[in-house]
Amino acid sequence: MSSSSSDEVEERLNEIFDDILEDTYNDIVEAKTSKQRKQAYIERNxxxxxxxxxxxxxxxxxxxxxxxxxxxxxxxxxxxxxxxxxxxxxxxxxxxxxxxxxxxxxxxxxxxxxxxxxxxxxxxxxxxxxxxxxxxxxxxxxxxxxxxxxxxxxxxxxLRRPIPEDLQRLFDMGDKRGFPGMVGSIDCMHWEWKNCPT
Known part of the structure; x- marks a missing residue:
């Protein structure tokens, strides 16, 4: 293949690439502008x-x-x-x-x-x-x-880790409510349920 024909092929490929790139860019720009609709103002009082x-x-x-x-x-x-x-x-x-x-x-x-x-x-x-x-x-x-x-x-x-006084207050509240030694709420994840064994 001669040097001039390879130059022509390369030039033609560059033109095709530029056309595809431009078409893709235009498609993206058109899609983006069509999605950006202006919202109507609503007087909400x-x-x-x-x-x-x-x-x-x-x-x-x-x-x-x-x-x-x-x-x-x-x-x-x-x-x-x-x-x-x-x-x-x-x-x-x-x-x-x-x-x-x-x-x-x-x-x-x-x-x-x-x-x-x-x-x-x-x-x-x-x-x-x-x-x-x-x-x-x-x-x-x-x-x-x-x-x-x-x-x-x-x-x-x-929004911090509890200090010993906080933990003691939580333990005391749990004791009064019948849940000794508990901090936080019970999520029942450790219990096996008849209809939900896992």
Whole structure:
């Protein structure tokens, strides 16, 4: 094979390769831009969501009792308010800011309630939309920032290995409840069950 014919073949292969590369690149760009649809803005009336939440749980004559607050939030109101206050003071995401139009954004109560509800009930992120007036992506963002903020603010105090005093307190509680020598909850993994032997 002559040198000129091998050069022609190489040149032709380069052209084919360039065409395939360009077609592939264009296909990727078209697919990416077609997937990036702009979401329609939904006016959720976030101020009404905050007012409803405040009236239901945090006023003097709130709609729901302290008992129902504890049942629904899986903690007492004082602890919840301590978390909200700590997060709004130390984590910028939880501070209420004004948007570009001058309206106040979501309140720290709404953001923390969304995160707590998702954690307490294990539900999908869009379940808090109707009551708290925030969308799915915002609820997920609240959950992410909430967990990071709790670890940052309260990790050293609550998310640490137990010290001997903590263990003794847990042993004493277990003794009073009929489970001597137990730390934590029973998961029943060590018991053989009739219908589930493994």
């Amino acid at each position: 976030r101020e009404a969501g905050h007012s409803r939440l405040w009236d239901d749980y945090f006023t003097e004559d709130s709609t729901f009792s302290t008992y129902l607050f504890r049942r629904r939030f899986r903690m007492n109101k004082d602890l919840f308010l301590r978390l909200v206050h700590g997060l709004s003071e130390n984590v910028p995401f939880f501070r209420q800011r004004r948007d570009a139009t001058g309206r106040f954004g979501l309140s720290p109560l709404q953001k923390c309630t969304a995160a707590i509800r998702l954690l307490a009930y294990g539900t999908a992120a869009d379940t808090v939309d109707k009551y708290l007036r925030l969308g799915e992506s915002t609820a997920l963002s609240c959950l992410h920032h909430f967990t990071d903020g709790i670890i940052q603010l309260f990790g050293d105090e609550y």
